[in-house]
Amino acid sequence: MAKKIMIIEDEIHVSNYLEDIFRDNGYDTVCAPSVEQGLELLAGEKPDLITLDLQMPQGHGTRFYQSIRKDDKHKDIPIVVITGQSAPHRAIKPNKAAAIVQKPFEPAQLVEIIQKVIGPA
């Protein structure tokens, strides 16, 4: 079974883009447009990796990051922060996040990072 990546991203076109990249590389995907829905989805999903946008209108990505890091069931899921902020929030500790990817990014580079963290699909 293919590895699954959860995409938390409010902007639909960016979310579709990430989904395309991951699917083209054989990963399964599941998308959440907000922190709230991301947390809800986690109840029924066990993704191998989560990509997280930070600046979202319905709640900042750091909230998701912090709550998942406290949650025993999910705290080991690697998180790749994908953000347009040049200096991500200090709540995001670089050594705790698997990687921080700046927007805009090269699809090949992103795939390389993902593969480094969880291996090929």
Place this chain on the structure above:
Amino acid sequence: MAHKILLVVEDDELRRALAAMVSRWAHTPVSAADPGEALSLLLRESPPLAILDNALVSADGLGLLAQLRAARPWTEIIYLVRPDKLERGAKALEQGASDFLVKPLSPSRLAVAVKRAQERLSTKRKLAVLSGQPLDDPAAPELDILSEELSHGTVCQTQLYDSQQKYQQLFDEVPCYISVLDRDFRITALNRRFKEDFGNLAGHYCFDVYKGLCEGCPECPVADTFRDGQSHQYEQVVTALRGEQYNVLTWTAPIRDSGGEISQVMEMSTNITQIRKLQDHLSSLGMLIGSISHGVKGLITALDGGMYGIRVGLEKKDYERVMKGWEVVQIMVGRIRRTVLDVLYYAKDRDLLSEEVEVAGFARQVALTGENAAKKQGLEFEAIIGPDLGVFAVDPNALNPALFNILENAVDACLADRNGGRHKITFKVSREDDVVVFDVIDDGMGMDEATKEKIFTLFFTSKGSSGTGLGLFIANDTVQQHAGTITVDSEPGQGSHFHVRIPVRPRARLREAQAGPEALPQMPTRPAPQTNRRGGGPRPAEAETR
């Protein structure tokens, strides 16, 4: 000895002030409401002194003076005139008034006039004695209005009154808003400037009139001052009578009673709207760069997504995917173009180039661009363009994008509504007298109160990385340049209704507004509403060309 002193003054305020002065001299003021009453009171009470105002509605002052003199020759009369009616004062003297005084009255001048009247009366009595006239006329009274024991007190009171007047004048004229609050946060005093811009709110609770709350505000500098006796400072945005919003910087100060207890607190507010505007502009230029770079990164990422779709689609000969990618590219290029234009608009002060525009044609153009944007996203779009819309004098190149910004916002609100369902945007144009009304109604995600309050604020965006917070700010700015208004009704989950009103003759409306009383005389450099909205300073475009 207390005398009755007749006051024939129709002006309520002046009569009250005179009555107060007379009472302070321990005499009894008797006021006549009309000439008939004045005569009958004169005959009944035989006052030694009457004070008669030239400015009577119900009678000619000089005529009444002659009548009073004829009825009671012993009564001395002080005649009051306005500075521009001095000749009436002179005539009053001719007709036997003991003196005339120029308004506004000062107690010290009145006291001098009364003293003179007293001297005249005493001379009259001596003459009567010398000439053997009987003094048992009941109308020949003693006049000791300013007796020795009273005169010292009178002088003090006069000085006190004068200094009170002086402080009242300072209180009223100081170029700040001053209000005084008691321990219940009830407003007990206001200066003139405050009353002019915010109305006479004396007697109201401050939290009620300022914030619309039914009890005290959670953080209250006045309460802090009552507690610690220190001055506290805070900044707030207040809405004046005419609806303008002012940034004011407020200081509080304790007012202690004779026992040293803080009985009241004074709030003194300076209007710093101009300074804030300049500051906002400066800091916004810095923020602009940050906000735009962040927004543009989001747009470019999505644009990359479209290009990625095209590339992969071409590689795999999957033309459906190519088309999908192409659509994304189109949408994103459109957004980037608008962002760039918004930035250019913001960076450059732009005066309106108004022309006569046929409303229906203009509305159809706006509707067409709106419809394109909506249909591209699979949204239903309805344009209702009413009959008899006539023409209006606007800058179509500014107003069209402003309205489109609102329509685009409606599209985004529908797309952001993840509850699914089919969404619809309605664009309605109608005319109400001299106002053209544009309604943009969507059934998208809607807004809560907090979002609604901020939507026209520069750089506020509820769209995460895809918004720059410029669109609605510029829309609002443009509508205001056209002397129009935007109001919004919205409920979360229920959609939003933007209501834009543009007067058919914005220039005339703006001129009227300018011709009105200057709200802030202490801000002489306040710019006219339609020009140089954002003050001076070098403009980026000019700087670049050098």
